[in-house]
Amino acid sequence: MExxxxxxxxxxxxxxxxxxxxxxxxxVYLKRxxxxxxxxxxxxxxxxDPEFVLNKPEYAKASILVAGVDFGTGSSREHAVWALxxxxxxxxxxxxxxxxxxxxxxxxxxxxxxxPQEQVEALWLAIESDPTTQVTVDLESRTVTYNxxxxxxxxDDYTRWRLMEGLDxxxxxxxxxxxxxxxxxxxxxxxxxTLPALAx
Amino acid sequence: xxxxxxxxxxEDHVVRRADGEPDLLYIDLHLIHEVTxxxxxxxxxxNNRKIRRPDLTIATEDHNTPTQNxxxxxxDPVSKLQVDTLRKNCAExxxxxxxxxxxxxxxxHVVGPQLGLTQPGMTIVCGDSHTSTHGAFGALAFGIxxxxxxxxxxxxxxxxxxxxxxxxxxxxxxxxxxxxKDIILAIIAKIGTGGGQGYVLEYxxxxxxxxxxxxxxxICNMSIEAGARAGLIAPDATTFNYIKGKPHxxxxxxxxxxxxxxxxxxxxxxxxxxxxxxxxxxxxxxxVTWGTNPGQGLPLNSNVPNPAEIADAEARGAAERALIYMDxxxxxxxxxxxxxxxxxxxxxxxxxxxxxxxxxxIKNKKIASSLRMLVVPGSAxxxxxxxxxxxxxxxxxxxxxxxxxxxxxxxxxNPDQLKPGERSASTSNRNFEGRQGKxxxxxxxxxxxxxxxxxxxxLSSPADL
Numbered sequence: 001m002e003x004x005x006x007x008x009x010x011x012x013x014x015x016x017x018x019x020x021x022x023x024x025x026x027x028v029y030l031k032r033x034x035x036x037x038x039x040x041x042x043x044x045x046x047x048x049d050p051e052f053v054l055n056k057p058e059y060a061k062a063s064i065l066v067a068g069v070d071f072g073t074g075s076s077r078e079h080a081v082w083a084l085x086x087x088x089x090x091x092x093x094x095x096x097x098x099x100x101x102x103x104x105x106x107x108x109x110x111x112x113x114x115x116p117q118e119q120v121e122a123l124w125l126a127i128e129s130d131p132t133t134q135v136t137v138d139l140e141s142r143t144v145t146y147n148x149x150x151x152x153x154x155x156d157d158y159t160r161w162r163l164m165e166g167l168d169x170x171x172x173x174x175x176x177x178x179x180x181x182x183x184x185x186x187x188x189x190x191x192x193x194t195l196p197a198l199a200x
Numbered sequence: 201x202x203x204x205x206x207x208x209x210x211e212d213h214v215v216r217r218a219d220g221e222p223d224l225l226y227i228d229l230h231l232i233h234e235v236t237x238x239x240x241x242x243x244x245x246x247n248n249r250k251i252r253r254p255d256l257t258i259a260t261e262d263h264n265t266p267t268q269n270x271x272x273x274x275x276d277p278v279s280k281l282q283v284d285t286l287r288k289n290c291a292e293x294x295x296x297x298x299x300x301x302x303x304x305x306x307x308x309h310v311v312g313p314q315l316g317l318t319q320p321g322m323t324i325v326c327g328d329s330h331t332s333t334h335g336a337f338g339a340l341a342f343g344i345x346x347x348x349x350x351x352x353x354x355x356x357x358x359x360x361x362x363x364x365x366x367x368x369x370x371x372x373x374x375x376x377x378x379x380x381k382d383i384i385l386a387i388i389a390k391i392g393t394g395g396g397q398g399y400v401l402e403y404x405x406x407x408x409x410x411x412x413x414x415x416x417x418x419i420c421n422m423s424i425e426a427g428a429r430a431g432l433i434a435p436d437a438t439t440f441n442y443i444k445g446k447p448h449x450x451x452x453x454x455x456x457x458x459x460x461x462x463x464x465x466x467x468x469x470x471x472x473x474x475x476x477x478x479x480x481x482x483x484x485x486x487x488v489t490w491g492t493n494p495g496q497g498l499p500l501n502s503n504v505p506n507p508a509e510i511a512d513a514e515a516r517g518a519a520e521r522a523l524i525y526m527d528x529x530x531x532x533x534x535x536x537x538x539x540x541x542x543x544x545x546x547x548x549x550x551x552x553x554x555x556x557x558x559x560x561x562i563k564n565k566k567i568a569s570s571l572r573m574l575v576v577p578g579s580a581x582x583x584x585x586x587x588x589x590x591x592x593x594x595x596x597x598x599x600x601x602x603x604x605x606x607x608x609x610x611x612x613x614n615p616d617q618l619k620p621g622e623r624s625a626s627t628s629n630r631n632f633e634g635r636q637g638k639x640x641x642x643x644x645x646x647x648x649x650x651x652x653x654x655x656x657x658x659l660s661s662p663a664d665l
Contacts, residue, residue: 016521017514018393018493022632027611031264031278033238033285045634069514070394073427073493074630075611076329077236078345099397099429100329104345156361158221169347170247173224173355176216180252180357183215183226188461190454191228192317194296195255198447199304 001109003166007090008136009063011146012053013124019067020074021101025083027075038083058131066123067094072101081108091137093144095120106159107169113137113144119151139164202468204365205434206400209340209465213323215357222359228322228339230352231308232259232295234286235613236327240350241289251293252356258317259290259297262307263613267576267603270300279614293353306579306605309333309547313417314581316446320435320462325352330547330629332423336416337443338435338465340400343424363429364474366399367467370407372481377662379557380415381549381627381646383407383479384422385487389497391477396428399475402467403433407481413442414553421548422629425494434466486661488534489631489644491522496631498534500649500661506530525633526641527621534659537643541624542573542600542654543636544647546610549627550578554647555586559594561651561662566599568657573600574616576608600654612637625653 029041046052053059065084071094072080081104084092092110095117105112115123126146127133135146139160144151162169173180203211216224230253237259244250251257264279274280283300290297298304304311309330312318320338325331329343348358370383388395401423408416416433423431440459443449450458467473485499496519498505507519507530523530528537544550544558555577567573575595577583583605586592592602609616610628618624618640627650631642643659652660 017518020493020630020632022611022630022635026634026638027263027613028638030235030613031276031282033242033282035239035242045638070397070427073393074329074424074632076327076343076345078239078327078347081345096394096397098394098427100343100345100424104347107345107347156220169359170243170249170351170354173351173357173359176224177355179216179224180226180355184356187226188457190450190458190461191322192319192448192450193255194229194258194317194448197296198315200447 001166001168004109004111004139004163006136006138006140007063008134009090010059010061010132011064011066011123011127011135012059012062013127014053014065014067015124017068018070018073021072021077021080022074024072024080025077030077030079035082036086038079039086042083042087063088063090064135064137065089065092066120066127067092069095069117071097073098076100078104078108081105081110085110093120093123106163109163109166111137111139111163113153115144115151115153122149202471204467204471204473205338205402205432205465206340206363206365209321209323210362212321222361224357224359225323227325227352227356227358228256229312229317229324230257231312231324231326231331232257232349233262233308233328234282235263236346237289237349238282238285239346240353241293243350244293244353249354251295251353254294256356257295259286259295260305260308260311261286261300263607263611265300265606266614267606267608267616270604303580306581307547307550307607309421310551310578310582313337314446314579316443316448319443319458320439321465325358329424330421332429332431333417333421333547335420335423335430335432336413337439338432338462340430340432342429363400364398366396366401366475366477367473368401368403368477368479370403370405370479370481372407374407374481374484377486377648378484379646379648380411380418382484382487383481384419385489385494385497385644386484387479388422388426388495389487390479391426393425393493393495394427396423396426399428401426401428401431403431408433409436412553413438414551417551418548422494425629435462486646486649488649488659490526490528490534491519492525492631492633494629494631494644496522497644500534500659502534504528504530504532504534535664537659538570538623538657539625539653539659540571540622541618542571542650543576543609543624543626543628544573544650545576545578545608546628547578548629549647550576550582552582552585554627555582555591556589558647558651559591561648562598562655563594565655567654570657571654573654574603574609575600576603577605579605609636611635625650625659
């Protein structure tokens with residue numbers, strides 16, 4: 001996984017609440033067996049509308065998405081994270097994310113930043129009045145800065161460390177494989193196994 | 201201080217706990233399907249890793265599979281490739297799979313319980329947010345992303361931050377015609393689609409205890425629609441009776457040991473939840489959604505709400521957008537809304553009791569000529585059971601289509617989709633924009649409301665017949 005330490009770029013305002021993962025990427029795009037190429041499905045239903053913010057040339061180069069409350073609700077599809085990353089987003093800012101989407105994003109290196117709604121509003125106003133506004137998301141200091149504003153955000157130390165080092169969770173867990181083995185030795189015998197397959 | 205049910209199951213599965221790190225939890229059962237697994241299998245191959253416990257892993261084909269002509273190759277080449285990829289991956293990594301045409305094939309959340317693989321006190325995960333369904337057995341069950349699927353495959357564990365707990369107390373007695381679907385739609389309307397974020401929900405109270413296992417599954421299934429990754433119901437005699445005799449249920453001395461453990465799986469009387477919500481079952485009526493998220497629901501006897509009367513600016517904006525998408529006018533009685541398609545099925549309401557309830561309403565009647573009705577059993581076994589009871593004939597004689605098992609029109613990944621502008625009454629779980637087909641409009645309902653709607657052509661309950 002690519003390390004995330006600091007990212008500076010322009011930002012795009014998505015003034016909608018409850019953007020579910022079916023809107024981020026509809027199910028018809030989930031039939032692929034790869035991790036790349038999902039950018040064409042990103043917000044696909046809305047992109048046919050020329051007024052949709054992603055279609056506006058002034059936001060074409062944006063790499064930070066500033067979204068409404070409850071972003072990423074619904075389906076667990078990690079394709080939503082891939083679609084945002086494939087399109088070029090490095091970070092998403094909102095006042096609240098759905099649990100599974102947030103987990104997926106932080107596993108995959110897409111930084112989801114939680115700011116209070118009034119700070120999201122202020123950021124929306126700034127990037128709407130000047131779409132070239134440069135926004136910096138700094139994981140080292142856990143801040144979002146633009147113009148004269150500095151907003152602090154919270155992220156637990158462990159996840160921050162993992163993102164800054166670009167570490168893959170599986171490798172970290174496999175360091176403790178002996179603990180897993182000894183846990184398995186004590187598991188109750190009545191717990192079901194899928195193999196061999198038993199029938200009615 | 202005592203522990204909640206969720207805390208007990210959590211503590212029983214902690215493999216490793218370290219300061220400043222998430223707990224490492226052991227996973228008892230990993231369910232797999234074709235959509236969220238191919239990239240995880242690829243990751244294993246790239247890193248030369250195996251599946252640690254194929255004997256705690258099971259796969260089925262459900263999201264993409266057609267519900268007609270299932271003896272033919274899948275017509276959509278992209279769907280076919282995804283299903284073929286799952287078959288190849290399962291063969292390579294030694295995973296048990298139930299493919300289209302197999303008697304155990306079906307929606308992953310219907311298959312687990314019917315095989316007896318879903319049991320109290322387990323941790324169960326799947327790359328599908330409706331994994332919360334299995335919480336009905338008193339299992340801690342939740343949806344995960346593909347990175348986590350790969351993590352479970354490689355290690356049989358997941359690093360997770362401990363969730364908060366919320367009690368949802370539903371006391372009283374449901375009126376006739378009111379079902380578990382109406383309970384959960386009312387809960388989501390009350391707490392909102394984000395209300396459960398960060399929590400495990402525990403459904404409690406006399407109305408919950410009265411429900412069958414299938415009714416309980418419907419409630420836990422939609423926990424995610426309230427933002428909660430998992431929902432739980434403490435196991436009791438109803439649970440034990442349901443599991444007993446299933447293919448993978450414990451037997452002999454194992455059964456006794458299991459019952460002894462399962463009986464400890466209740467929230468202690470002195471345990472404290474982080475939050476409590478109360479709902480009066482006596483007051484509930486058949487519920488239906490009018491908007492584009494599952495929290496936008498009202499009793500069927502209501503009118504389409506007027507966004508101008510919604511105080512919260514965010515909710516008002518969402519309601520305005522929803523009414524435009526749904527092509528509805530404020531003040532319109534919900535019961536006057538004309539429906540084009542009725543969908544009876546999904547992991548929410550595609551079980552035998554759901555089909556029986558709908559068939560009872562429809563028996564010896566004809567569906568309205570203005571609409572089509574799709575009946576899609578949740579699994580091949582549910583289909584066979586229904587056919588042995590003659591339910592297929594009831595639906596076919598009424599003019600409905602009797603299909604093979606799968607996720608079908610719940611998410612429209614297979615050919616079963618709404619056309620742009622079409623309106624459905626659907627027993628599924630999500631009314632998001634375009635969920636059942638681009639431009640399609642969805643009203644979430646119970647199987648009883650679906651059946652009555654099919655007969656009258658407008659949103660209706662059996663009491664309207």
